[in-house]
Amino acid sequence: MADDGMLLNFELSADAFAPKKTFKGGSWRDRLTAKKSAEWGRQKAKEREAGLKGLIPRFEEVQSDDEELILPDHQPRKRARIDEPVLSDPNRRHSLSKQSSGKDGSRRPPSIPIGGVVSSLFTYNPKSATQESKAELENDFGIEPSNAPLRDELATFTNLGLSPTLASHLLKKLDISAPTAIQRRAIEQLCSADTDAFIQAETGSGKTLAYLLPVVQRLMHLSKQMKDAGEDFNRESGLFAIILSPTRELSKQISSVLEGLLSCCHWIVSSIVIGGEKKKSEKARLRKGLNILVATPGRLADHLDNTEVLDVSKVRWLVLDEGDRLMELGFENDIQKIVSILNLRRTKAMERVLPGLPERRNTVLCSATLKGGVQDLRSMALKEPVSISVDENEKAEGQEAANESKAFSAPAQLKQSYVTVPPKQRLVTLVGTLRQSFKRKGSVMKCIVFISCADSVDFHFEVLTRPSTAPVEGRATEVHKTADVDLEEPSLSSRSKKIAQGTTISEFRTQALATSCSTKDNTVQLFRLHGSLQQSTRTSTLLAYTKCTEPAVLVCTDVASRGLDLPNVDLVIEYDPPFSKDDHLHRIGRTARAGKDGRAMIFLMPGCEEGYIDVLKEGRQRNLTKHDADEMLRKGFSPSSGVTTDRDWENRATDWQLDVERWTLDHPKHLEQARRAFQSHIRAYATHVAAERAVFDMRELHLGHLAKAFALRDKPGSIRVPGLRPSKDDNNRANAARKASAVRSSASASKHDRPDDDTGVQAVSDEREGRRKMQAKMKAMGGASEFNLG
Numbered sequence: 001m002a003d004d005g006m007l008l009n010f011e012l013s014a015d016a017f018a019p020k021k022t023f024k025g026g027s028w029r030d031r032l033t034a035k036k037s038a039e040w041g042r043q044k045a046k047e048r049e050a051g052l053k054g055l056i057p058r059f060e061e062v063q064s065d066d067e068e069l070i071l072p073d074h075q076p077r078k079r080a081r082i083d084e085p086v087l088s089d090p091n092r093r094h095s096l097s098k099q100s101s102g103k104d105g106s107r108r109p110p111s112i113p114i115g116g117v118v119s120s121l122f123t124y125n126p127k128s129a130t131q132e133s134k135a136e137l138e139n140d141f142g143i144e145p146s147n148a149p150l151r152d153e154l155a156t157f158t159n160l161g162l163s164p165t166l167a168s169h170l171l172k173k174l175d176i177s178a179p180t181a182i183q184r185r186a187i188e189q190l191c192s193a194d195t196d197a198f199i200q201a202e203t204g205s206g207k208t209l210a211y212l213l214p215v216v217q218r219l220m221h222l223s224k225q226m227k228d229a230g231e232d233f234n235r236e237s238g239l240f241a242i243i244l245s246p247t248r249e250l251s252k253q254i255s256s257v258l259e260g261l262l263s264c265c266h267w268i269v270s271s272i273v274i275g276g277e278k279k280k281s282e283k284a285r286l287r288k289g290l291n292i293l294v295a296t297p298g299r300l301a302d303h304l305d306n307t308e309v310l311d312v313s314k315v316r317w318l319v320l321d322e323g324d325r326l327m328e329l330g331f332e333n334d335i336q337k338i339v340s341i342l343n344l345r346r347t348k349a350m351e352r353v354l355p356g357l358p359e360r361r362n363t364v365l366c367s368a369t370l371k372g373g374v375q376d377l378r379s380m381a382l383k384e385p386v387s388i389s390v391d392e393n394e395k396a397e398g399q400e401a402a403n404e405s406k407a408f409s410a411p412a413q414l415k416q417s418y419v420t421v422p423p424k425q426r427l428v429t430l431v432g433t434l435r436q437s438f439k440r441k442g443s444v445m446k447c448i449v450f451i452s453c454a455d456s457v458d459f460h461f462e463v464l465t466r467p468s469t470a471p472v473e474g475r476a477t478e479v480h481k482t483a484d485v486d487l488e489e490p491s492l493s494s495r496s497k498k499i500a501q502g503t504t505i506s507e508f509r510t511q512a513l514a515t516s517c518s519t520k521d522n523t524v525q526l527f528r529l530h531g532s533l534q535q536s537t538r539t540s541t542l543l544a545y546t547k548c549t550e551p552a553v554l555v556c557t558d559v560a561s562r563g564l565d566l567p568n569v570d571l572v573i574e575y576d577p578p579f580s581k582d583d584h585l586h587r588i589g590r591t592a593r594a595g596k597d598g599r600a601m602i603f604l605m606p607g608c609e610e611g612y613i614d615v616l617k618e619g620r621q622r623n624l625t626k627h628d629a630d631e632m633l634r635k636g637f638s639p640s641s642g643v644t645t646d647r648d649w650e651n652r653a654t655d656w657q658l659d660v661e662r663w664t665l666d667h668p669k670h671l672e673q674a675r676r677a678f679q680s681h682i683r684a685y686a687t688h689v690a691a692e693r694a695v696f697d698m699r700e701l702h703l704g705h706l707a708k709a710f711a712l713r714d715k716p717g718s719i720r721v722p723g724l725r726p727s728k729d730d731n732n733r734a735n736a737a738r739k740a741s742a743v744r745s746s747a748s749a750s751k752h753d754r755p756d757d758d759t760g761v762q763a764v765s766d767e768r769e770g771r772r773k774m775q776a777k778m779k780a781m782g783g784a785s786e787f788n789l790g
């Protein structure tokens with residue numbers, strides 16, 4: 001066919017018209033090799049010429065199985081693509097080029113790292129299937145707090161049988177004027193009758209005082225009777241009550257409430273044995289004598305075996321607080337042992353009638369639910385118990401039916417919401433949510449963010465306290481200003497400066513400025529807490545968080561979900577979903593306590609996780625609100641000036657995310673921490689209770705996208721961080737105890753962060769099942785085996 005002279009619009013490479021080299025001589029094999037080698041050389045030249053200039057990592061360096069890879073059809077090599085929105089959007093180009101400028105303003109290639117894939121936050125995201133239903137947003141006017149003190153004029157402590165001294169002490173020293181519904185029931189019952197009791201009530205309803213007040217009241221009565229009879233009541237009069245709780249934190253909390261009460265009757269002496277200090281000093285305290293003992297089960301069982309001076313022959317009350325947790329943590333055997341020793345050592349002293357005290361030992365069990373082995377505990381430790389709970393008569397008008405009142409549910413006044421967030425946007429949405437929450441000074445003072453495992457807590461702590469100006473090794477200093485967030489660096493010592501600059505990670509640092517969500521006008525402090533920290537660190541961190549007068553965020557595992565009474569928590573964020581519905585209720589129960597307001601928000605991923613919305617709607621929940629990631633990002637990343645182009649917040653969010661990814665890549669320690677957090681997170685995800693596995697389905701996780709929420713650009717299968725974190729107490733005794741506690745707790749379904757046992761060893765207790773599933777999934781991804789949930 002004749003050439004018609006038209007030049008078609010084909011894009012041709014520079015070497016398209018270069019004469020093709022022919023190879024002569026040698027064998028046909030030699031000629032073929034030479035030809036292939038020349039072809040390879042041409043291909044390389046084409047790649048260089050394609051203007052990639054370092055923007056795109058070489059194939060050998062790319063590790064992703066994402067959909068965000070382009071496979072050029074003319075050759076088999078994979079090549080990573082920078083997502084269109086980053087390069088094609090002029091705003092993004094501008095933003096990238098700004099970031100690529102050194103201090104002197106000279107252009108240099110954007111710091112897209114060798115060895116990873118940069119994907120856009122805003123493409124390829126799954127969409128939420130849940131329709132926003134305004135019907136969900138019910139009018140919350142008129143919702144009565146369900147755990148508040150009673151307003152009935154007749155419901156006074158003195159009317160319930162407490163002495164005027166104790167009642168006025170409650171008012172003057174503890175600012176408590178009226179009992180809550182559960183306190184009314186419990187005081188009525190336990191002050192007069194001598195029976196075992198099972199107390200069940202919602203979070204924040206004052207269960208601690210519900211069992212402490214009758215004990216203190218009756219001991220005060222005894223001491224008065226003794227005084228009238230010319231006898232002294234003092235610490236040597238005998239040990240009358242033992243209170244067991246599952247964790248050291250809780251025991252300390254109970255002990256401090258008790259001491260507060262006893263300050264009006266200083267002759268009644270309490271003490272605490274929870275481990276974490278030398279047994280010798282605990283023994284010395286026991287030797288001095290005491291009337292009320294707060295303890296953890298393992299430590300008490302130990303003392304009953306080894307401390308002769310501990311006389312339990314007069315014990316009239318045994319209180320088992322947080323019964324469900326006691327069972328979950330595998331204290332069944334210890335409790336069984338304690339109960340049988342108390343029975344054995346019951347002597348004539350017990351038979352002597354002491355005025356005002358029960359004639360036989362009364363056991364009181366407190367638990368939010370009857371599930372998780374609490375029934376077993378009830379049958380083992382209680383005899384014909386009376387059930388004490390809040391019944392229908394005490395509920396405000398319009399609340400649920402009687403059968404629901406028995407169910408464990410969230411406080412009625414608690415405002416719950418959920419936000420659907422695609423996996424890639426999780427981290428940046430968390431930051432957006434925190435920024436939004438702390439934007440207005442004073443609107444939120446205390447917030448708790450629940451995360452599934454210790455490694456992930458540590459990673460998020462580092463990310464959220466990362467300095468806004470990060471010197472980068474081997475590069476000019478990169479200045480990243482997050483627009484409306486103008487931070488003042490606090491004065492730092494040289495060591496903490498080093499830590500703040502991201503060159504080192506301190507195992508001991510548990511408080512820092514939350515640079516990611518602080519503003520010039522509202523600085524936010526960040527705290528971290530998990531079971532792998534030293535006991536002393538945990539205690540001081542909780543104290544510092546409680547006493548912090550600035551706005552504060554606590555990122556923690558479920559170690560802080562049960563029983564802890566952290567004052568004035570306004571907002572609870574469940575960044576990682578809870579491992580069971582009960583865990584969820586305990587977590588959100590850290591806010592809206594004793595009739596106060598509170599908000600709780602849970603992050604759910606679009607897809608099967610949205611099935612959890614039905615769980616959120618269960619019980620008396622009425623004011624459930626839906627949010628989406630865009631909304632939180634817009635609120636959190638829009639400049640405070642309000643001068644913004646339509647989707648400026650997308651650029652700001654992307655800038656923030658890219659900056660964190662670079663920071664992670666630039667510091668090997670942070671990279672390892674991020675990878676470890678990712679691995680542990682996935683293993684934890686595999687351990688949801690069986691009933692909820694359809695909602696939190698491992699097979700539905702998009703690991704590549706999820707990696708971005710850990711600032712990682714790796715192919716998930718290549719993420720392998722060997723070994724568990726270094727043990728805090730790496731000696732033989734600790735290892736032996738760890739093994740023992742792992743065996744003890746193997747029956748439990750959800751022990752992701754065993755907060756304590758009496759040896760202080762944080763047990764890596766959970767989930768053979770999770771490990772098995774995770775191993776299968778990671779094998780499919782390329783293999784990784786070691787995690788840490790603690």
Ligand SMILES: Nc1ncnc2c1ncn2[C@@H]1O[C@H](COP(=O)(O)OP(=O)(O)OP(=O)(O)O)[C@@H](O)[C@H]1O
Nearest residue numbers: 149176178179180203204205206207208563565594
């Ligand atoms: N009658 C009362 N009036 C006002 N505040 C009270 C009253 N009783 C207890 N509180 C306060 O309520 C808060 C919650 O009490 P407590 O920790 O005993 O609740 P709880 O029912 O044990 O909660 P959880 O189930 O979460 O352990 C505490 O700060 C306590 O001081």
